[in-house]
Amino acid sequence: MTSSISERITTIRASIPPSVRLIAVSKQVPAEVIRTAYAAGIRDFGENRIQEAASKQAELHDLPDITWHFIGHLQSNKAKKAIELFQWIHSVDNLKLAQRLNQLAQELGVHPQVCLQVKILPDPNKSGWSVSELLADLPALNQCKNLQIQGLMTIPPLGLNDAGNLSVFNRTYELAKEIESQNWPHLKMQQLSMGMSGDYQLAVQAGSTMVRLGTILFGERT
Ligand SMILES: *Cc1c(COP(=O)(O)O)cnc(C)c1O
Numbered sequence: 132m133t134s135s136i137s138e139r140i141t142t143i144r145a146s147i148p149p150s151v152r153l154i155a156v157s158k159q160v161p162a163e164v165i166r167t168a169y170a171a172g173i174r175d176f177g178e179n180r181i182q183e184a185a186s187k188q189a190e191l192h193d194l195p196d197i198t199w200h201f202i203g204h205l206q207s208n209k210a211k212k213a214i215e216l217f218q219w220i221h222s223v224d225n226l227k228l229a230q231r232l233n234q235l236a237q238e239l240g241v242h243p244q245v246c247l248q249v250k251i252l253p254d255p256n257k258s259g260w261s262v263s264e265l266l267a268d269l270p271a272l273n274q275c276k277n278l279q280i281q282g283l284m285t286i287p288p289l290g291l292n293d294a295g296n297l298s299v300f301n302r303t304y305e306l307a308k309e310i311e312s313q314n315w316p317h318l319k320m321q322q323l324s325m326g327m328s329g330d331y332q333l334a335v336q337a338g339s340t341m342v343r344l345g346t347i348l349f350g351e352r353t
Contacts, residue, residue, distance in 0.1 A: 137171035156345030162190040179203025221284040224248040224258040236277035246284035251299045254288040273315040282322030296330045300337030
């Protein structure tokens, strides 16, 4: 890429509505490059490994107004660390994990914001609820009162064309509407975390409120 990070941020920001939150996915990106994105105005960063995030956060502790988003598969033995390090967890992908996070949040006296990761299409390579599993788990999720359940997160299976990706995003939007219409007191469905470098415009078209962009900002990961 010949453009600078700051130029790329400007271009992307101009191409999506101001209400859409741009999360810079900084996995495998060194702290110094995160600083560059910060200087260009980014305040939301996404990481998928607890240990890597912990060391970069330590290097960046002089930047106090960053919001950190966990976007990877979370093992339950790292759940406590995740709540300590991240304000948002986008990838809550099963009821047991949600309940564990809820318990830990109570013990720590915090109320992390989370999204429920859903698989609209079967995908052996990803974790997450199927639609029917998620609908069945809503009563139990509604009991997780120490979590601020804000909405849904999805990643389309690899290899779909644009129409296929758009359909996944549209169905995620519809699912959020359906859950919202059930009026669970502790389940908000205001946020849709969907869209990565290759498909974020489709995701925004379908109502995404948070796009998670790595490659298009920082270049190819090795
Ligand atoms: C790596 C990753 C991203 C960013 O992907 P890019 O294609 O590099 O934009 C977004 N979401 C999740 C969950 C990821 O793991």
